[in-house]
Structures are given as C-alpha cells and as structure tokens.
Amino acid sequence: METLRVLVVDDEPGMLTGVSRSLANFKFRLPDVNGDIGFTVETAATGEQAIERLAADPPDILLLDHKLPGLSGLEVLERLVTPERGMLTVMITAYASLEAAVTAIKRGAYDFLAKPFTPDELRNTVRKAAGSLILARQARQLAREKRQLRFQFISVVAHELKAPLGAIEGYLHILKDHSAGDDPAAYQHMIERSLIRSQHMRKLILDLLDLTRIESGQRRRDLVDCDLREAAQAAIETALPEAQPRGLVVELHAPPALRLTADRSELEIIMNNLVSNAVKYNRDGGRVDVTLEDAPDQVTIRVVDTGIGLTEEECGRLFGDFVRIKNDKTRNILGSGLGLAIVKKLAQLYGGDATVASQPDVGSTFTVTLSRTPPPAEPAVPEAPGHDA
Amino acid sequence: MSKEKIVVLVDDDEDALEQLGLVLKSAGYGVRTATSREEAEELLLSVHPDLAILDLMMEHMDSGIVLCHTLKKLYPGLPVILLTAVTSATGLDLKPASAEAQSWLMADAMLDKPARPEEIRSTVARLLNEPAEVVPDHAH
Numbered sequence: 001m002e003t004l005r006v007l008v009v010d011d012e013p014g015m016l017t018g019v020s021r022s023l024a025n026f027k028f029r030l031p032d033v034n035g036d037i038g039f040t041v042e043t044a045a046t047g048e049q050a051i052e053r054l055a056a057d058p059p060d061i062l063l064l065d066h067k068l069p070g071l072s073g074l075e076v077l078e079r080l081v082t083p084e085r086g087m088l089t090v091m092i093t094a095y096a097s098l099e100a101a102v103t104a105i106k107r108g109a110y111d112f113l114a115k116p117f118t119p120d121e122l123r124n125t126v127r128k129a130a131g132s133l134i135l136a137r138q139a140r141q142l143a144r145e146k147r148q149l150r151f152q153f154i155s156v157v158a159h160e161l162k163a164p165l166g167a168i169e170g171y172l173h174i175l176k177d178h179s180a181g182d183d184p185a186a187y188q189h190m191i192e193r194s195l196i197r198s199q200h201m202r203k204l205i206l207d208l209l210d211l212t213r214i215e216s217g218q219r220r221r222d223l224v225d226c227d228l229r230e231a232a233q234a235a236i237e238t239a240l241p242e243a244q245p246r247g248l249v250v251e252l253h254a255p256p257a258l259r260l261t262a263d264r265s266e267l268e269i270i271m272n273n274l275v276s277n278a279v280k281y282n283r284d285g286g287r288v289d290v291t292l293e294d295a296p297d298q299v300t301i302r303v304v305d306t307g308i309g310l311t312e313e314e315c316g317r318l319f320g321d322f323v324r325i326k327n328d329k330t331r332n333i334l335g336s337g338l339g340l341a342i343v344k345k346l347a348q349l350y351g352g353d354a355t356v357a358s359q360p361d362v363g364s365t366f367t368v369t370l371s372r373t374p375p376p377a378e379p380a381v382p383e384a385p386g387h388d389a
Numbered sequence: 390m391s392k393e394k395i396v397v398l399v400d401d402d403e404d405a406l407e408q409l410g411l412v413l414k415s416a417g418y419g420v421r422t423a424t425s426r427e428e429a430e431e432l433l434l435s436v437h438p439d440l441a442i443l444d445l446m447m448e449h450m451d452s453g454i455v456l457c458h459t460l461k462k463l464y465p466g467l468p469v470i471l472l473t474a475v476t477s478a479t480g481l482d483l484k485p486a487s488a489e490a491q492s493w494l495m496a497d498a499m500l501d502k503p504a505r506p507e508e509i510r511s512t513v514a515r516l517l518n519e520p521a522e523v524v525p526d527h528a529h
Binding site: 159162163166167169170171173174179180193197 | 402404405407408411415446474502503506
C-alpha cells in the first residue's frame, strides 16, 4: 500500500476537518501498481504556514485555497519555484471564479476544485492527481533505470573491446621490440593471434550494430514473403567450412518450402547465429540437426547439437547481453556474447521466443518460434528520447 | 644466480597470458600459467610459487579476488599482484585507497591492464625484494 501525503491549506476550520474526514479512509487502485493507494492529511491555516511546511517537508499533493488571509493561494503558488519530487497542486477556488482557476493552472497548478464541493468531487479530483503523480514518478524511475542500464551496457562494450585491442597491442610491441627471441615461428604465431583477435573485434562490432538497430527500432524492416528453408540452407552452407574439417554432419529437416512474412536479413541473423553456435560449441565428429516446423499460427526452428551442453544455471542466463559461458570447454571459442541476445530480441519482435534445453556434455536444443502474424513493426508507444542503446 | 623464482600467472585471455609470460621469462623467472580459477587452484597444489599475478575478472566478476584469498590462505606471505581492466571501463575503482581496503583485497599490488612490461618487472622485483638489476633489459 502506498500512502500519499496531502497538505490542505484553508482558513476555514470546517474545510480542514471536512477534507481530512473525506480522505481518511479513501483508498483506490491503479492498474500496474501493486496495492491500494491511500492518503494522510496534514493541515495549514495560512499561506505563510503552508510555505514553511513546503520548505521543510513537501507533501505529495497540495490542496490550496485561493482566498487566504495574508498571503493568497496564488501567491503561495508563485513561490513554489520547482515542483519538488513532482508535487501536484490542486487549487480550491470559489464557485464561478473561473478566472482564478485559469490563473492558477497557468501558474503551475495541476487542477482546481470549485467550492462548495461534495466529498466525492474531492475524492475524484484527488484520485486523478494521485494517479498522475504516481505514473509520472514511475516514468521517471524507468528513465533512470534505462540510463543506468545504458551506462552498464556501454561499460561492458568498452571492456569487451579493450581486451582484444590490448592483446593485439601487446603483440605489436613485442614485434616492434623483437623481444621474443630469434625464432621466426614465435613472431608468426603472434601475427596469427593478432589477426584472430581483430577478427573477433570486428564480429563484436557487427553484432553490436545489429543489436543497436533492433533495440532502437530504427532498423528499417522490410517485411516480405520469405522462405525460411532458404535462410536455413544458406546458414548451413555458411557454417560448412568450419563444420566439415571437424567431421561434423549438419542436416536440414524441413518441408520443401516454408513461407512467412518477415524481414529476410532478420531471418538470416537468427539462422546464422543458431547454426554457427551449434557448430562452434559441438564436439568433433558430432551432429547438427536443423528442423523447421510449420503450423497455421507460427513456425518453429529447432537446432539440436551434440556439443558441450549447458548447466541449468548457464541456460538461465544464456540469452542476456554479453553472456559468454566461460569454462575450459569454451575458452578457445570466439564469440561476442551477443548472438543469442540478438536471436531472442528478434524472435520477440515476431511475437515469438527463443528457448534452450540442454544437458552438459550431451548437447543442446535451441528452439525459436516466430508468429505468423507478427505485431506491428513499430512500438505502439513512442519510446522516451535517449533510448538508443 | 640463486634458485629460479617461480611466478604463477592466471588470466582467461590466453594472449595476455602469453605476453605476460614472455615479459617474466625474459626477466629470468620461471613461469607457470592457468586460465581459470579452478585450473589455478589445481596448479597451486603441486607448485609453490614465489609470486602470483591474477587477472581480476575471469569467468566471474570476482574470480581474481576469490583466488587471491585462496592463495593467501594456502601460502600466507605470498606476494600477489591483481591485474584489472575494470577501473577505466566501468568507473569502478577497485584500487585499494586505504590500508583497510588493501587488507580486505589482500593483494600486494594492483596493476591496470594492459600493464607495461617495465611496470610488471619492477613491481615483481619490488615484491620479491630484488634489486632492479635482476632485470636484464630494464631501462633504469
């Protein structure tokens, strides 16, 4: 239960007790907010008192009488320089004094309430103000969290880019200083390692660009009639140069054609990530089985490997950004840690999902579903500015 | 020359490991390497090093710190250098600012990654109480 503090400022004692009584047991619910929202009422009899209270400990909602002895309600309103913590002011005006109400709104009041009002009218106005206040606070909180997430993401990107760069620089220094002895093979090895690390860096940057485009919603999506079988076949062909020397068999089990409306490059990203992972994390002489299933409402892509597998804990975090399962078995496998995060985000874009079932040292099954009627390409609610990470 | 001093290096980046190893070998140290906390713990059962250099972030954020604690328990007094790339990347400053922080981290020195070869050699020499001349191509 969330309790909001209401400060009533009025010189009529009857009004103060009336408001207190009307709000004392008043509770309501908001969608997306857990628990009831209730109120505690504090009172002040003059504008001067109100100013003091506001400076010391501002309430959530200020019910401010327009006509006060001494400092008027409008003058109090004027002195509220910043709406601290998003405090909302409701001006209480005399009936038929529309002009005062308009002035109050112009000076930053959220709403007005014309005297005389019934307890229900008061509660409705307070409910509206409270709802707006809580939603605004939630929006600010979300924006803060988003900024925080974005900062973390950028930090990890920086870290992930620094590691290969550091390795390459280290080798360059050794080559420059000729500090590894006289065996040319040692230097040849360093050049090869540098090339592998720079290739890794390139892959990371490309994955980052994919991810950024998907998340920003700025990627132009070209939804056309595609054949998923074609995308799967292309992904398998791309993976063959790595699979064949290791004695891996990669097989496709699919209907002759599997058509759906999708962005072709997005299907390619999904298929390539799944198939190349199944090859990369497989054992020599293992198998990769790619199965495509057609159903009226969705298509299912299933990629089964006979690889190193994952523990339950690893499965749980596998689809996060920059998650790379680091152990003896994966150490020499290059990856950006973004591939599966991208696959999951794309699947969700199609109203589907990406999941994994696995057993260590036996293999993994990755399942991606894509809805045949994907939700609209653009998010219905425009994102807050700055969401581009 | 006295008995060869053994330095254990632990880093999950095999290139960093190779480069660091080269720096120390050329300075006349014996080098043993491990690429994970588990591998290091196994290695330390058979090898009693004179010094250890650990990467802070390996398979987990805190692998280096945990390993450092294990090492200090196993071989009290063993000098340990923690290598870290997190300082500049995440804004987290893990450098022991106070004596209390230092005692909590248990590392004898922290170096930013990538560390310069001279920096590594001079830190190792200092922690092993060796004169700087041990280092053949040391600049000073």
